[in-house]
């Protein structure tokens with residue numbers, strides 16, 4: 001098995017509304033995949049289908065070699081899940097009682113590691129769940145997701161609600177955890193820059209469709225920001241239209257192009273059009289995700 005997650009033609013309909021349409025999503029074992037996309041793109045729905053908290057309408061799905069629709073409990077036993085919402089119910093329980101309850105489901109629960117996480121995230125075991133703030137509840141969720149050292153982590157907006165200090169600690173925890181355990185992880189977030197150091201794969205959803213999925217290095221290697229020296233009135237030649245994702249040409253300033261493809265092929269076309277490349281730079285992960293989201297027509 002070389003994919004920890006594999007879906008094909010996965011579709012989810014809520015009544016007449018399609019939340020996911022023919023999604024082929026694949027995450028190699030041991031990869032950390034950023035799941036990015038527009039609001040309402042279907043990220044939460046996809047993660048919930050992977051652990052059978054939602055039923056797919058059609059299509060196929062395999063998680064750690066199992067179909068979650070038939071083996072929901074067996075899949076969830078091997079998955080650490082941080083859900084977007086932090087309300088678990090059971091508000092009357094104390095945090096320590098809740099974690100003991102969660103631990104009882106996982107033979108692999110590592111008490112020492114759980115205590116370490118509790119300390120790092122400053123979780124107060126004696127407090128009742130209903131008395132916790134959103135960020136404090138998020139910290140309890142993170143302890144519950146990591147402490148059984150799952151093979152797969154599914155993290156849905158895992159830093160939402162966390163203060164800057166705890167956010168920093170949490171991101172370091174995720175980095176250490178994935179490096180130490182070699183587990184596979186999918187992190188859905190709008191805060192792309194936060195996971196830039198962590199993610200080695202990226203998948204981008206929009207309007208329920210998978211736009212792109214590829215290793216981060218490949219995506220960043222294909223996108224370039226070009227600052228040009230060009231005669232006034234210059235615009236990108238027609239041969240370049242498919243490569244140009246964006247052209248900025250403020251009055252009095254030289255044009256800047258955002259292009260996708262091999263620079264060795266793009267450069268001669270720019271030279272032929274009468275411009276020269278003054279500087280070629282790479283995009284960071286957030287810029288690259290935005291460029292990809294802008295590059296395709298909306299379905």
Ligand SMILES: Nc1ncnc2c1ncn2[C@@H]1O[C@H](COP(=O)(O)OP(=O)(O)OP(=O)(O)O)[C@@H](O)[C@H]1O
Nearest residue numbers: 014017018019037038039040041042043044045046
């Ligand atoms: N229980 C439901 N009933 C009806 N429609 C739903 C339900 N859950 C989700 N949807 C719809 O499915 C689509 C995908 O929602 P989802 O929460 O998966 O998106 P998302 O990518 O996680 O969004 P965001 O980034 O805004 O959190 C949205 O249009 C949403 O309104």
